[in-house]
Every structure is written in C-alpha cells, then in structure tokens.
Amino acid sequence: VNVEEVIAKANEYYESNASEWEFSQMFGEEDDPSSDSDTTGAEDNWISSLAFDSTGRFLAVGYNCGQVVVLTQQEDQTYQLYTEFKSHDSEFDFLTSMEIEEKINQIKWFPYDSCIPALLTTNDKTIKLFKMLEKEGAEGGTEVVVKPKKVFEGAHAYNINSVSFNSDGETFISTDDLRINLWNLNITTEAFGIVDIKPENMDELSEVITSSSFHPKSCNLFVYSTSKGMIRMADLRNSALCDRYAKEFEDTESDIGGFFQELVTTISDVKFSPDGNFIVSRDYLTMKIWDPRIENKPLRVVKFHDHLVPKLCDLYENDSIFDKFECSWNGTSYRLLTGSYNNNFYICDAFGSHVTPMCAVKPTAQQKPTFPHPNQHLEASQKVLHTAWHPNQDIIALGAKDFGYLYVRKTENDPK
C-alpha cells in the first residue's frame, strides 16, 4: 500500500464542506421534562452501543437497561423499527456479592450476509448470540422473532469490554480487563485463553486491556489496546498462546506531560480500517492512524480536542476525563467519525487535514444547526460516546445519552 497515493486520493476526492452532512433522523423517547437525569432509572434508556450489520440493512442499538433495538433501512434510506428484545438481565454474583449490570457493552453482527441475521451482544460477564427470524404473524403479516441461540458465560473473571468476530465466520474473541478468550460459535462449554496480562502479584497491576478487534480479512491477526496507550497486534498463527505479541505500537512523543499524561493516553477504542491496511486508535484527545509496518510512531495524529487541554482539571474533577469515546471508519477507509462533548462529533479525513466539527441536535424551524467553537461553554454531560458508520453509504449513527441521531452526507456536490 502506497501511503502517499492514499493521502493524495483522499484529499482529491473529499472537500470539506460544513453543510456536507445533514440531520436525517432522531430516535429515542423525548425527554420527560419533569424527570431529573440524575435519578436512578433515568439512565436506563441511555444508548450504550451501536452497530450496523455488514450490509447496512440493519442498525442495532444497545441500551443501559439491557434492551436491544434493531432498526432496518427503508427505501428512502431512513431507518425504522424492525424489532426489539431484552438481551441481558441484571444478575447477582454470589461469589463477589456484586450486581452484574445488564448494560450492553458491545454489539457486533455476524460478518457474512445471511437470510437469518445474527448478532453477538455482551454485558460485563456474558456474551449471547441472537438470531432474527421472520415468521408469518397471526394476522398474516410478517413478524420478527428474536431467539437467543447461544450463551457464552463463565469465562471472564473481569468485565468484558469488547467482542469481535473472526473473518472465518466460525470463531470470535471476547476481551476483559486482563484476558482475551477465543470461542467457537458452536461451542459454549469451552474457550481458549489466548492473551493473559494478569501479573503474578496483583499489587503490581498497572495496565489493563481496553479494547480489541480482529482484522476484517486476515483470520490470524487481531489488535488490542491498553490503558497505557499501547496497541499490540497478535498473530494467531505463531503459537497457541498469544502472550508474545507480534507487534507493539506506541506513540512516545507525548504532548501534555504532567499529571494528566497517563489519563489521556489510555486508548478507548482500537480497530482496523475496513480495507485492513490501517489501524485507528482513539485516546482522550486525539485519534491516531497507524501503518501496521511502523511501530514506533503513528502515521497521522488527528487532533480535535486541543480546546480541552486547558480544561483537563475540570474534566478530572467531574470524572469526565475517564469517558470512553468510540470511533468509526467509513466504508472506503478514508474518513473517521468520533464523538465529543456538547453533543459534538467530528468527521475527519484520515489522511487529509480536514476536520469537520458538527453538533448532534434535532434541527427545528427556529434553530439553525450550530457548529462547535472553541470558546463555547463545555457541557460535559452532553456527550456522544457511541458512533457507527454505514458500511457502504455515507450514513452515520450517533448515540448521545438516550437519543440516537442519524446524519446523511448530501451527495449533490460530489464530483462525478
């Protein structure tokens, strides 16, 4: 892959245009004005995960309350309700006397198009495989029945943060703070532990795994990120245990220094680009794009949170510095999407220099779309943590507390 060519092509094709994207839809229940968002139960309806399937036909939305809503694309490109189901219930772990939340941490769709779509959902401890069947309903119309086909449980002592399908269509990995397990979709009774970073002496614990993802095409490669800002790539072909990683990526040129250095380098999301040629990592202030062949520095650093640097103290005080933002590639591996505060989100050229800031808000007749500017008051409670990009169209989904937004790129101005 000739990186210069990639960058030139990207710059050539896309022009930054503030009104390039427009609001398409909003979903979620309108806020009850009398409810105080600090009361317990009000957070139940917050979105905790978003995922398009491999065709873009479906968008799955996971919630703190364990509910999953599946939307399907109509002919006019909008998404309507297809089905919804309760994926996980909260449980009580008797050994640790802790409650296991029903919050859906991640949803991933089976990578191959099938007449019966399947998806994996996970909470802190248990992963489930669901399949959606269309049946003839009572009145003659079609109804959608969702069935839990497999339950993968009992393999994680720590909280699960990610699941990822292998391109072989047969296996997947699940990742918690210290370990990564490899499962076969047909076998729920066993899993292979392939990565284990638990130290012999837990007092020496200094690093946890924050995210992991398989390569979209190579069945043997996966990456995982840690709280120390490291990205490790492991090759399943090398050996049965992947503790000796094949590559380790670290950006040693730090920008901040000082007390907050470690807190802002923790990586909240890491994934390969859809073409498999690059890796993106999202830390608190930047997104970094990596060429897998170069381990000691990223190919590009995309900055969009510089305005937060002077405010890190406040963000630390209200715990916002620990927020975990996701990021998403577009289908052609040229652009990246990530969320921020004030319901802002950024669409960035991965290899160009354009960063388009936008704000997720339902436009009303009176209010024109506002755009973020550095001096705006920082509203940290309004955050877009979860994002998803349609696999082959320019449609993006954003999750901001209990509301989901869909934005579409207007295509009239595209070069023909």
Added chain:
Amino acid sequence: MLPKKGDSPKEGATSEDASVRLTFVKNLSKTAETVGPDRFRDEIIPEVKALLDDDDDILLALADELGKDEYETYLGGAQHNHLLLSILESLAKVEETGVRDKAVASLSKISHRIPQESCEQHFVELVLRLSESDWFSPRSSACGLISVAYPRASPASQTKLLLSFKRSCEDPTPIVRRSAATALKKIVPLLDKASLLQLVESFKALSVDDQDSVRLLSIENCVAFAEKLSEEEKNSVVKPVVLACGSDKSWRVRYMVASCFTQLVDSLGRQITQTDLVPVFVKLLKDTEAEVRTAASSKVSGVSKLLQKDTVIKDILPCARALATDDSSAVRASLDVMGLAPLFGKDGTNEHLLELFLQLLKDETPEVRLNIIGKLSEVTQVLGLDQLSQHLLPAIMELAEDRQWRVRSSILEYIPLLADQLGAEFFNEKLSVLCVSCLNDCVFSIRESATVILKRIAAVFGVAWAKQYVVPKIVEQSKHRNYLYRTITLTMVSSLADVFPSSEIQSDLLPFVYTLATDPIPNIRINAAKTLNQLIPKLETSYVLSDIIPFLTDKLLTDKDRDVLYFANVALQNARKKQ
C-alpha cells in the same frame, strides 16, 4: 405422551408448548404405526411441514427422526420416500449447523433407498438446488451431499455436480469453502481419472486459501488424492502441497500435517517418504510450537515403522532424545518410542533405546511415566522381563505412592496388563503387595478399583491362585480396626464371586460374610446383608435352602437395627424365590 386411541394424533404438533411439540416429533414413529400409511401421508406429513420454522431442538429431533429406516414402511413404500426429501431439504437450509449436519446425514441415508428411476429427479436436483442458493447455509449443506448424489447421477448431472462443487471451492464465504474442503476427500474416491484431474486446481487453491481453517483441511485431501494418483502425479501434485503445509506459517496447519503423518507416508509411498517426507517430519519434531511437537512425537513409532532402520537411527532418534527432555510435559508425555523396540530387535533396543525408556521412566511428571508403562508390551516382548523389572518396579512403586490419587488410580489400571504380560510368579513376588496395600488406600475410589483389579487378575491366574494368594489377604482385611476398611472386604467378596464357581464361593468367601454380619457396626451388617443378596443368584439352591435361609431368618429375629432388618428381609425374599 403416547397417542391414545380416539385422540387426534396431530394435536401435539400445533401445541403452544414447545415440549409438547418436541414429544410429538419424538413419537412420530408410534403415531405412524397407529394411523397407518395412508393417513400418515395425508394428515401427519402436512403437520410435520408446519413445524419447519420451529425451534432448533425440535428441528434437530425432526432431522434425526426422519433419517430412520422405518419411515419408508410408515410412508407405505419406497415410492413415497421423496416426501421426506422436501422436508429434509428445508432442514438442510437452516442456519444452525447442528440441524443442517443432521439433515445432511439423514438425506444421505435415505438417498440409498430411493429407486434409481426417481433418484435423478428427486435427489440429484435437490442437491443442485441447494448449491445454487443465494445464502451460504444451503450451499454449505450441498457440499456434504455431493459425494452421495454423484454415484447415483446421470453423466450430465455428474458434470453439473462437479461444476457446482468447484464453485463451492471458490465461494466468497469461508464457511462454504470449509465445507467444500471437508467434502473433497469423500468425493475423490468416486471419480475416474479424468474427473479427478479436473479437481486438482480446486485442491491446490484450497491449500493456499487465506483462511487457516480452510488450509488445514488440505492434509486429509492430500491423502485422498495420493491414493488415486500415479507416482509421477503424486510428485507433481500432492508432494508440493504437503511440503508447503509442513512449513505453513500457521501452527494449526503444521499440527494437521503432524497428526496425519502416518497416513501421508502410507499414501505417498516409500520413495517420496524417503526423499522428501523425512525432513518434514524431523522439522515438525523440532517445531517452535509445543502443540505441533506433541502431535509429531506421538507418531514417532508409527512413522518409523515405515522407514528404513538407518534413517530412523540417523534422523529420528536424535530428535526423540531431544523430545525426552522437552520443556513441555505434554510433549514428553505423548512421546511414543516404545513401538520402536520391535524394529530394532534385542541388541538394537539395548544399544539405542533402553536409555531413552529409562530416562522417561524417571521423569518428574507422572503422566510421562504412565505413558511408558502403558506401552510396555512391545518392549517386554523384545527385551524380556528381567532386564526391565529392576527398573520398572521402582517406577511403578513410586507412581503407586504418588500424592495425587488420580495418578495412583491410573497405575492401578495398568496392573492387570502387567500381570498378564509378566506372569504369576512376578506378580506374586512384586506386585501383589501393591494391590493389597491399595485396598487400604485413604481414597475410596482406589479401594474400590483395587477390588476390581484383583478380580481381573484372578480371572487371568485362576481360582486356585486366588484362593492361595488373595483369600488370606481378605482374612487380614476383615479384621482391620477401622470399619471403613473392613467394609471393603465385602466389596472384595462380591467382586471375586464373579470369577469363583458356586462351591468355592460357599466354602471360601461366605464365611467372611457371616462373620461381618455379626460385626458391631450396623453399617457393616447392612453391607453384609446386601452382599448376601447379591450372591444368592450365584449359589447352589440346596445351599441357599440349607444355610442362607436359616441364617437370615435368625438374623431377623436377633438384630436390633432397622436398616439391617430391612436388607436382611430383602435378601430373604430373594432367597425364598429360589425354592
């Protein structure tokens, strides 16, 4: 839930309750018998079809049930078999792999019973339809059915089947390519040379597939192809694939080469093995991944038997010696060098192998030592007993005293084998003490095993031997201070009764039972009563009448414990039946 006369047999099928529907499926054969062929075809089959979008466990039961041979009769003859085909076709399209595999298996079974005239239309067309589906699940099932349809198909259809199979080998989804790679070895034996050569390109393509899970299936296909090709073709077609897989980047592919190595050697023949395969095997024995070394080391004997002795000494043995000190205990425990002894003969074994055996026999990991002991037969035949016993016995004794009871249990399992090979004298001198001491092991499982082991040895050495050597030990056992260990006497008696004739049971074994029936501990008296009950069928009727019944009757009058009385009564009733 059996259908009663007057019940509509179809009711179960439409129940809201999934377990009722499942029962309906499992009782399908009984329903068929009740209603007869005509009604079965007209009324029941439509109900079955309505279940086709039901839960997976119902579909699995259905796929299994319909494959059974009886359904031909239930339907009213072979001409109706095709009714099942359309149901199974739907099941073969289902997402769930378990259901699909079962449907494919049932379809294969039924296909043999379809009359030739209708096979083309009903079965071959079905397979072609599945292979042309838009979805990957039916395409995957189709691969498994091609080897079944091919022999029954017309030449024109055979061409079509092969063409669709080739397409499956290049399918965009790995799932279908895996099914194709798995099915290839079943198709190869069916083809004539011309058709076989058509598949060579597909075979090669699968062996260099991007997906590890597809590539690793190539090895078994290598074996299948090699069995049908000429020497020259083996060299040009199969050998390159084997060599490539032997140095594949993925350890899983290399593992498959190691575990199928004896088959590869067999099918590729001496020439290719000598020149090309030996280096591959040596590399696998030194592989960086422990799993691969484990697979290869378990094949050392099997492969060596097919090689020339010089090659084994020069190339294989040095590796075996390295493996005996491998870091991984799993590798050392799977090392199979015992089978080399017959190859080397007495002198050769002494010179090259004995040291290796002894080293493994002293390994720190119990599993390694157990592996050696389990395979002794081949070595004892070559070397003879005396040489081995001086090394063997200490090893056996140490394993028998291992801290982990499962290790003790394993060595106990080997005793009958050793007794058989080594003979009664050896056993009496050296091993009998061990067995008897196991009767007093602190773990019950081992005490119980010991009684079974002694029985098996008694079966080998005979009743006279048992009376001379085992019975005296029972005497001692029955006088043990601790009741738990006295109890085992009764288990011992029951066990030996299996190999003793009635007269000997009566004269030598029963006295223990009588004694323990008056033991101060009720638990022992209960077990004594139970033992008597078990022994009654093996005793002579006259003895039962003259001795057992009076004894038990007396017991019922004198014993104070309720449970003892209960079991004594049970035994008495059983004894009275003999009258």
